[in-house]
Amino acid sequence: MLPSPTPIAQPLRKRDPALRSYPFPYKAWLTISSDPDNTLIGDWEQLHALIWKELGLPFADSLFIRSYNEILPDQVDLHRYPQILDAHPHDTIHTWGDFMFAGARAFHRPDAEAHAAILLDRGFVPRVWVDHSMFPGNLMHRHQYGGIPAFKDLSGHSYPNPLYSLDIIHRSGVRYIWDGAVTNVLGQDRPQSLWAEHRERAGSFTKAQKNILLHRFGAAFGLGAGFRAQFIGNDACRALRFPDGTALYVFPRYGEPHLADIHGMGELLSAEKLDLLTQRGGTTIIYTHLGKRRPDAMKDAQHIPPHTQTALRDLARRFSEGEIMLSSISRMLDYLILRDHITIDREQRTINFNADGIAFESIGANELSGHAFSISGLGSEGSQYRVVGTHGPLQPTVEAHYGEHFTLRFA
Numbered sequence: 001m002l003p004s005p006t007p008i009a010q011p012l013r014k015r016d017p018a019l020r021s022y023p024f025p026y027k028a029w030l031t032i033s034s035d036p037d038n039t040l041i042g043d044w045e046q047l048h049a050l051i052w053k054e055l056g057l058p059f060a061d062s063l064f065i066r067s068y069n070e071i072l073p074d075q076v077d078l079h080r081y082p083q084i085l086d087a088h089p090h091d092t093i094h095t096w097g098d099f100m101f102a103g104a105r106a107f108h109r110p111d112a113e114a115h116a117a118i119l120l121d122r123g124f125v126p127r128v129w130v131d132h133s134m135f136p137g138n139l140m141h142r143h144q145y146g147g148i149p150a151f152k153d154l155s156g157h158s159y160p161n162p163l164y165s166l167d168i169i170h171r172s173g174v175r176y177i178w179d180g181a182v183t184n185v186l187g188q189d190r191p192q193s194l195w196a197e198h199r200e201r202a203g204s205f206t207k208a209q210k211n212i213l214l215h216r217f218g219a220a221f222g223l224g225a226g227f228r229a230q231f232i233g234n235d236a237c238r239a240l241r242f243p244d245g246t247a248l249y250v251f252p253r254y255g256e257p258h259l260a261d262i263h264g265m266g267e268l269l270s271a272e273k274l275d276l277l278t279q280r281g282g283t284t285i286i287y288t289h290l291g292k293r294r295p296d297a298m299k300d301a302q303h304i305p306p307h308t309q310t311a312l313r314d315l316a317r318r319f320s321e322g323e324i325m326l327s328s329i330s331r332m333l334d335y336l337i338l339r340d341h342i343t344i345d346r347e348q349r350t351i352n353f354n355a356d357g358i359a360f361e362s363i364g365a366n367e368l369s370g371h372a373f374s375i376s377g378l379g380s381e382g383s384q385y386r387v388v389g390t391h392g393p394l395q396p397t398v399e400a401h402y403g404e405h406f407t408l409r410f411a
């Protein structure tokens with residue numbers, strides 16, 4: 001059996017009750033994880049014009065460094081379209097490129113070295129990695145060979161693994177990776193009872209009842225261990241140590257496989273779903289392929305169908321009205337990790353930012369730049385507390401709201 005990543009205990013990761021979930025006045029936080037599969041340059045231009053130019057949504061995109069896929073020869077990649085990287089923000093690489101259906105052009109470790117050099121040359125530090133299709137160099141989805149440095153055969157011989165590249169992935173800046181799962185639970189980063197989790201996942205009441213019994217009592221009869229292992233709580237991300245010792249955060253994505261295109265996007269962002277997210281509070285990382293169409297819409301002149309355009313405009317309004325926070329994946333996950341490692345010393349009247357050791361080795365002005373944290377319940381002097389990072393005092397702007405609520409804002 002191949003070695004698997006194991007959970008890392010994080011005893012310091014706990015939100016102080018004085019911290020609001022998200023910066024005031026936002027009630028929820030949404031981001032998009034779009035895989036670049038099947039994207040044609042004309043459609044890329046339409047997406048760029050609406051999402052980033054016209055609506056100015058603060059999402060970050062994902063790219064293939066180079067596509068060798070012979071089935072999709074016109075698929076957009078950085079190699080043939082070098083202008084895409086600087087046109088709008090990116091924080092994700094969809095593995096080292098598209099090495100699926102690449103004919104004789106099989107992936108091996110030197111490709112990772114060469115493509116990491118391209119990232120360095122372009123000054124692109126991807127903080128997020130998303131596994132692609134059946135790529136054998138994946139870390140979690142379908143294959144885990146990318147994270148295993150060597151194999152041992154049954155007679156004890158050891159072989160270096162030519163598909164291993166996790167050290168290069170980490171060195172390139174990646175700290176967050178997709179865990180290979182698509183959840184249908186809307187809103188992570190909020191407590192969810194085991195019953196609520198089963199009810200939402202199962203779809204039907206009867207199935208949920210059966211599942212929760214299996215979950216609770218199956219172990220006594222040797223049933224359902226693999227099934228229980230799928231229920232890992234409702235965190236937006238969790239820390240794992242890979243067989244080579246690398247520590248990373250992994251996150252699930254929200255959606256449905258049949259809705260993971262530009263048509264389904266309009267349904268995942270429907271007013272009912274966004275209302276529910278706001279009402280529940282929580283974070284969501286929407287799983288999609290912005291550049292992919294429904295098969296019956298391949299001839300349409302407009303890549304983005306009207307209902308998806310409407311949904312994106314509605315999302316922009318909710319963002320500007322302070323209802324749902326929007327950002328790149330890395331900015332959202334960075335925020336959650338920073339937030340959950342803040343300790344407040346009420347006697348010393350100090351708010352401490354602590355490093356988690358995986359996403360952040362130290363915390364200072366650079367790491368906090370652009371972030372905001374809303375706090376309440378520290379009494380009338382809360383906003384006078386000292387704010388300290390790992391290397392000394394910090395100077396955020398303090399924004400007072402009503403009562404004892406205030407926001408620390410880092411420029």
Ligand SMILES: [Zn+2]
Pocket residue numbers: 035036037094131132133
């Ligand atoms: Zn893909």
